[in-house]
Amino acid sequence: MAVNSKYMSFRNARAQEMRQMADLLENQIGNISxxxxxxxxxxxxxxERIPLLKxxxxxxxxxxxxxxxxxxxxDTLKHVTPNDIKKGEIVLNMKLRGNIENWESFNDPFVELAFKVxxxxxxxxRTYHFGFHIDKHTGGNSDESHPVYxxxxxxxxxxxxxxxxGDLFYVDTPRIMHKPMDFILGVGFLTSNFFPTGFQVLCEKREFIKLNTTYQQSVxxxxxxxxxxxxxxFDEKNIIWNPINEICPIFI
Structure with a gap:
């Protein structure tokens, strides 16, 4: 079954935005596949390709x-432990499914999300590892707190x-409430936290700011x-806690 022209127009627009992000990373950062x-x-x-749900x-x-x-x-290695670590990298694997009808609305734009870092x-x-993930909870009832994102x-x-x-005590909680994350917003999230020199370079480009503005608006x-x-x-006149990027530095 082929996707109809209306939905393909939406998908092609998202593909073009992803292409812009790929070009920014290639041209402004380099050495990134x-x-x-x-x-x-x-x-x-x-x-001909419709993404499958779970x-x-x-x-x-x-x-x-x-x-x-x-x-x-x-490149955030100033206070790293163990102290023999000389270099590091961030590896992202993610799966995103969204409802086209909910885009640019006040509804939840995503149906499923798994953003694993x-x-x-x-x-x-030796090589050391650490990780986290940002998920959308779509399961049943639980006796533990499950914020939807x-x-x-x-x-x-x-x-x-x-x-x-080592001496680490590992438990399955907490699940910390977090805003949803697609790939484009995810680039800003990951670079600002783990690759700030790259984030600063990207923020100097109008295309990067425009992409983030678009996705912050929709997501x-x-x-x-x-x-x-x-x-x-909700009274806009009462908003006096400014600037907003002190609360969330990647509101660019």
């Missing part, structure tokens, strides 16, 4: 992509049968407006 991004672009641009359903109004093994440098530090004689730490991101955890605006609606009425 954008092959995973171009695979996602190809899937978005293919009218339950195996394929619906024409569902859009999305997978990012596999996208790597960024890690592996942080690698290379030492003198949450960040959760992963101290065994390589799924080792016998991880070397984060409904999330934060829904939260703010807890305190009615």
């Amino acid at each position: 954008t092959f995973p991004i171009h695979n996602a672009i190809a899937d978005l641009s293919n009218p 339950n195996g359903d394929a619906k024409e109004n569902i859009w999305g992509y997978d990012i596999e093994n996208f790597v960024l440098p890690l 592996l942080i690698k530090g290379v030492g003198n004689d 949450h960040l959760q730490y992963d101290f065994n991101p390589t799924d080792s049968a016998e991880p070397n955890l 984060w605006r409904p999330y934060f407006h829904t939260l703010a609606n807890k305190w009615k009425p």
